[in-house]
Amino acid sequence: MRAQQKYYLVLGVGRSGCAAAALLLQRGQRVALCDDQVSFDEAVMARLRQRIAQLSGLGVVELDFAGAAVEVSDYDVLVLSPGVALSHPLVRAAQQAGVLQTSELEIALQGYGGRVVAITGTNGKSTTVSMVAHILSKQQSPCSLGGNLGTPVAELVCQRKLAALLILEVSSYQLEHSPRLSAQITVFLNFATDHLERHGSLRAYFLAKWQLVSNTPSGGVALIAREVAEAAERFLGAGAVAPSVCIVNETTAESSTLGQRAAQRLPHNHRNALFAVHAVKALGVPMSLVELADSLCDFRGLEHRFEVVMSRLGGGEIINDSKATNFASTRTSLACLTQPVILLLGGAKKAGDECTLTAAEKERVCAVLYFGASGQDLCAEMALTEIYTRIFPSLTALMASLVYEASAFPGADILFSPGCASFDEFQNFEDRGNAFKRMVKQVIEEESPS
Numbered sequence: 001m002r003a004q005q006k007y008y009l010v011l012g013v014g015r016s017g018c019a020a021a022a023l024l025l026q027r028g029q030r031v032a033l034c035d036d037q038v039s040f041d042e043a044v045m046a047r048l049r050q051r052i053a054q055l056s057g058l059g060v061v062e063l064d065f066a067g068a069a070v071e072v073s074d075y076d077v078l079v080l081s082p083g084v085a086l087s088h089p090l091v092r093a094a095q096q097a098g099v100l101q102t103s104e105l106e107i108a109l110q111g112y113g114g115r116v117v118a119i120t121g122t123n124g125k126s127t128t129v130s131m132v133a134h135i136l137s138k139q140q141s142p143c144s145l146g147g148n149l150g151t152p153v154a155e156l157v158c159q160r161k162l163a164a165l166l167i168l169e170v171s172s173y174q175l176e177h178s179p180r181l182s183a184q185i186t187v188f189l190n191f192a193t194d195h196l197e198r199h200g201s202l203r204a205y206f207l208a209k210w211q212l213v214s215n216t217p218s219g220g221v222a223l224i225a226r227e228v229a230e231a232a233e234r235f236l237g238a239g240a241v242a243p244s245v246c247i248v249n250e251t252t253a254e255s256s257t258l259g260q261r262a263a264q265r266l267p268h269n270h271r272n273a274l275f276a277v278h279a280v281k282a283l284g285v286p287m288s289l290v291e292l293a294d295s296l297c298d299f300r301g302l303e304h305r306f307e308v309v310m311s312r313l314g315g316g317e318i319i320n321d322s323k324a325t326n327f328a329s330t331r332t333s334l335a336c337l338t339q340p341v342i343l344l345l346g347g348a349k350k351a352g353d354e355c356t357l358t359a360a361e362k363e364r365v366c367a368v369l370y371f372g373a374s375g376q377d378l379c380a381e382m383a384l385t386e387i388y389t390r391i392f393p394s395l396t397a398l399m400a401s402l403v404y405e406a407s408a409f410p411g412a413d414i415l416f417s418p419g420c421a422s423f424d425e426f427q428n429f430e431d432r433g434n435a436f437k438r439m440v441k442q443v444i445e446e447e448s449p450s
C-alpha cells in the first residue's frame with residue numbers, strides 16, 4: 001500500500017459515483033462502494049467492476065462492496081453522490097466519527113490547473129452553460145462542458161478529456177457536498193422556491209448555492225441577479241454581498257438590447273444570454289458585449305425546454321417544456337406565449353411550491369389539463385373556477401383525450417410545462433418529454449385525415 005493511499009467509501013453508484021470511484025482508483029486510492037437502492041449480488045458487482053474498469057482505463061480494478069451494516073469509521077473519506085441528503089444516516093455517522101466528506105466534483109477538480117466557469121441558479125442553468133459553450137465554440141476556444149449537464153467531471157478527467165477551460169453546471173445538490181469548490185467565474189442566475197424536500201428550508205437551499213459566490217477567489221468574477229442579492233441580504237443580513245460581486249442589472253438599456261439581440265423569441269432567455277455574455281467577457285475574450293451577444297443569434301434551445309414539437313392544424317403550437325419541474329419555470333414559459341394557452345400541468349409536486357396564476361396569467365390560459373400523482377391537489381390548490389379544467393390520472397390518459405379536449409379551443413397553443421418533478425410516472429424529465437413528444441405525434445397523426 002502506498003503511504004498516501006486512503007480508503008474511500010463512495011455512497012451512490014450512479015454515473016457520478018462510478019466516475020469518482022474510477023478516478024480514485026486511477027490515482028492509486030482504495031475504494032469501496034455502497035448504495036441504499038442497489039443490492040450487490042454477483043451480477044451487479046461484476047457489472048460495476050467492468051464499468052469502473054472501463055472508465056478508469058485500468059483493465060482490472062479492485063473494489064470493495066459495503067453492505068447495509070457498513071461501518072463508516074473504517075474509511076478515511078466518504079464520497080457523496082448528489083442524490084444523497086445530509087440527513088442520510090451514513091452522513092450523520094461520518095460527521096460523528098470525524099470522517100472527511102467530499103464529492104465527485106471536488107475530487108475531480110483537485111489539482112486542476114485550468115479555469116472554471118461555474119453556473120448555478122434555480123432555472124436556466126443548462127441553457128446558460130450551453131450558451132457560454134456556443135459563444136466559445138465560435139471563438140474556436142476549446143472548453144469542456146460538464147457537471148449537472150452532460151458528463152461528470154471525474155469522467156472527463158479519467159479519460160483525459162478535460163480542457164483547460166471548464167464550463168460547469170452545478171446544482172444545489174452537488175454544491176451541498178462540495179464546500180471547497182471554487183471557480184474563477186461564478187454565475188448565480190436566479191432564485192425561486194425549489195427542492196425544499198431535500199434542503200429543508202429556503203434558506204438552506206439558498207446557502208448551498210451562495211457558497212459558490214462566497215468561494216470565488218480574489219481576482220475572480222462573481223455575477224449574480226438582483227433577486228439573488230436581495231435573497232443574500234434577507235438570509236445573511238445587510239452587507240452579505242461583497243462589493244466585488246457584480247450584480248448584473250437587467251433593466252439598463254444596454255442589458256435589454258444585449259438580451260434581445262442574443263435571445264430573440266424567449267424573454268427568459270434574455271437573462272440567460274445576458275449572463276452568458278458577461279461570463280465570456282470576464283474570461284477576457286477580446287470582443288465587445290454586443291459582438292458576443294450577436295454570436296448567440298443562431299443558438300438553438302435545448303431539447304425539452306420550450307421545444308416546439310409541431311403546429312396545430314388551424315393554428316397554435318404544441319410545446320414540450322418537460323424540464324419545467326417547478327412552478328417558477330412553468331410561469332416563465334407561460335410568459336413567452338401571447339395567444340390562448342392550454343396548459344398541461346402535473347407530476348410529483350414539489351413541497352412548498354406555490355402554484356397559483358396571477359390575474360394576467362389567467363387571462364391567457366383557456367384550459368388547464370392536470371395529470372399524474374399531484375393532478376388532483378394542484379387543481380384544488382389553483383382553484384381556477386373561471387377556467388376550464390380536467391383531471392387525468394396519468395399523462396397517458398391525458399394524451400388519449402388531448403385531441404378531444406383541445407378541439408374546444410382551436411388556435412390555442414398547447415404548453416406541456418408540468419411544473420412538477422417527473423418521478424411519479426417517469427425516470428426523469430427527458431423520459432417524460434420523450435413520452436410526451438411520442439404521444440403527441442401519435443394522437444395528432446391518428447386524427448389527421450390521411
Ligand code: ADP
Pocket residue numbers: 121122123124125126127128189190268269271272304305306321323324328329330332333
Ligand atoms: P436548469 O438547468 O436550471 O433546470 P434549463 O436551462 O434546463 O434550467 O431550463 C429549465 C426550464 O426553466 C425551462 O424550460 C424554462 O421554462 C425555465 N427557465 C429557463 N431559463 C430561465 C430563467 N432565466 N428564469 C426563469 N426560468 C427559466
